[in-house]
Amino acid sequence: MNSVLYPLCAVVAGLALLYKLRVLRTDRSVTQLALLGNFFFLFVTYTVSTPAVWAALSSAVGIVNFSGLLSQSCVVLLTACQQVVLLHLTHEAPLAWRKARPRLIGLGLVLVAMVALFAAATSRGEKPDDFALDSAQYYPAYLTLYLLAYAANQIDVGVLGWRYARIAPHPWMRRGLYLIAATLPFALVYTGCRAADIVAAQFGVGGQAWEPVAQVAVTIATLSKTLGWILPDWGRHLSALWGRFTDYRAFRELGPLHREVTSQIPEPVLHLEPDTDLRTRLYRRLVEIRDAQWALRVWTPAAVAGAAEERALAAGLAGTDLAATVEAAQLRAALEARAAQRRPAVHPQTPRMAEPQDLAAELAFQRKLARAFTTSPIARAAAAHPAAVPAPQERP
Numbered sequence: 001m002n003s004v005l006y007p008l009c010a011v012v013a014g015l016a017l018l019y020k021l022r023v024l025r026t027d028r029s030v031t032q033l034a035l036l037g038n039f040f041f042l043f044v045t046y047t048v049s050t051p052a053v054w055a056a057l058s059s060a061v062g063i064v065n066f067s068g069l070l071s072q073s074c075v076v077l078l079t080a081c082q083q084v085v086l087l088h089l090t091h092e093a094p095l096a097w098r099k100a101r102p103r104l105i106g107l108g109l110v111l112v113a114m115v116a117l118f119a120a121a122t123s124r125g126e127k128p129d130d131f132a133l134d135s136a137q138y139y140p141a142y143l144t145l146y147l148l149a150y151a152a153n154q155i156d157v158g159v160l161g162w163r164y165a166r167i168a169p170h171p172w173m174r175r176g177l178y179l180i181a182a183t184l185p186f187a188l189v190y191t192g193c194r195a196a197d198i199v200a201a202q203f204g205v206g207g208q209a210w211e212p213v214a215q216v217a218v219t220i221a222t223l224s225k226t227l228g229w230i231l232p233d234w235g236r237h238l239s240a241l242w243g244r245f246t247d248y249r250a251f252r253e254l255g256p257l258h259r260e261v262t263s264q265i266p267e268p269v270l271h272l273e274p275d276t277d278l279r280t281r282l283y284r285r286l287v288e289i290r291d292a293q294w295a296l297r298v299w300t301p302a303a304v305a306g307a308a309e310e311r312a313l314a315a316g317l318a319g320t321d322l323a324a325t326v327e328a329a330q331l332r333a334a335l336e337a338r339a340a341q342r343r344p345a346v347h348p349q350t351p352r353m354a355e356p357q358d359l360a361a362e363l364a365f366q367r368k369l370a371r372a373f374t375t376s377p378i379a380r381a382a383a384a385h386p387a388a389v390p391a392p393q394e395r396p
Contacts (some may be wrong), residue, residue: 003051005117005219008073010046012223016230023233030093034084035229035388042076042226049328059263069118072146073076073111079153080107086160089168110149117142140198147198151191159183161228172235172393179228186221190214244278250367257370258285261292261331264338268292283359286366293327297351301344301386303332308382315378320365323353325379328372330384 017039024032047053054067063069083103087096118139158181165177193214200206262269268291270284308329312322330351337344356362372379 004045005215006049009219009222010043010050012226013039013043013046013251019230029088030096031085031088033301034081034088038078038081038085038229039293041074041081042222043307045074045078046222048074048270049229069114073114076107076111076114076146076149076153079150079157080104082157082229083160086157088166090160090164103153107149110145113145114142117145140201143194143198147191147194151188154184154187156190158187170232170235172239173232174233176228177233179231180225183225183228184222186217186224189217190221193217247278247282250363251278251285253367254282254285254289254370257331257366257373258289260335261289261296262372264335265292265295267295282363284358286362289366289369293331293351296338298332299338299343299349300330300334300351301337302348303354303386304330304382306380307350307386311378311382317378320354320368321372324365324368324372325376326353327351327369328376328381329370329382330378331373331385332379336383379389 017036018038020032020036024036048057048067050070056067057070058064080103083102084096087100090096091099159179160305162181165181168174168177194212196210197206268288270288272281272284305326308323308326312325317325330348333350354365356365
């Protein structure tokens with residue numbers, strides 16, 4: 001399984017590393033440099049852990065299972081980079097370095113001890129597919145030290161990430177840090193599986209039964225954490241992409257209503273150049289619908305609003321849904337009256353039943369209006385059969 005999962009993690013880490021190299025052209029802060037180190041060590045970890053690379057590297061160095069030592073050492077180093085990032089996000093630089101210093105010294109001692117224990121251990125040959133299982137039996141002290149350091153630092157990173165996420169100034173940074181904190185259970189599942197390997201080995205039993213769980217857990221933790229680290233950088237692009245998508249949806253939703261009202265009241269429509277951006281087109285569509293709605297007011301039978309409101313209330317509509325349905329009924333009645341040149345003796349004082357306070361609210365309301373105009377049976381019925389008693393009105 002690791003011949004598939006680990007190359008996937010290496011590719012993701014490599015892409016994140018390349019992106020972070022681009023960011024460094026404009027931002028060489030400690031956090032960005034530490035993130036670069038994180039992605040570099042992550043890339044090395046999973047590249048080396050790929051079975052074909054594992055065997056080739058160990059053979060080139062001339063040390064059996066050297067790739068195992070290198071990959072796990074890189075895990076310790078990337079965790080150190082993550083702690084530096086989170087501490088510098090949480091504190092001013094002098095305090096962050098004071099808090100980072102004991103952590104970095106401790107991780108340095110762990111690395112020295114891992115090398116010493118690895119050198120003193122015996123080996124049964126290269127183990128690119130089951131180094132952890134082999135370590136549980138033949139390198140138990142080495143693997144125990146690694147797991148203790150790994151678990152302690154994963155907990156530290158998870159707690160730091162959760163704490164800073166609660167005060168982070170930007171939404172995408174908060175989301176990224178919450179995602180990083182959420183990977184902690186998967187890291188602990190991986191740690192538990194490896195600890196079970198050590199215990200099982202003392203009874204002459206292998207951990208093959210839960211090995212897929214360990215590999216899947218660490219892969220989920222790695223991919224999710226990598227995504228969490230890059231979300232603050234990529235988030236603004238995702239927001240912009242989502243904004244364009246929602247604008248496009250809104251533009252299309254307003255299309256049928258816009259065509260209907262401007263086909264009879266074309267005066268508000270401005271000619272726009274073909275390369276006009278979507279946001280401008282959407283804004284003009286909102287304005288043109290409202291202008292046409294006001295022009296159609298004098299063709300609206302005054303009784304339609306009351307009939308539509310009565311039917312909408314009976315159907316349980318309220319708030320902006322109610323207002324949009326009433327306005328849709330008035331527009332339908334006005335368009336039919338103008339097409340037949342049946343101008344009513346009285347008409348409403350205003351065609352509007354709601355007054356959105358800003359552009360975002362206006363867009364949201366007009367989308368409801370467009371849907372009600374196109375699909376609402378209440379609007380159709382009220383426009384075709386208005387009540388006998390007129391709504392508030394004025395003479396033309």
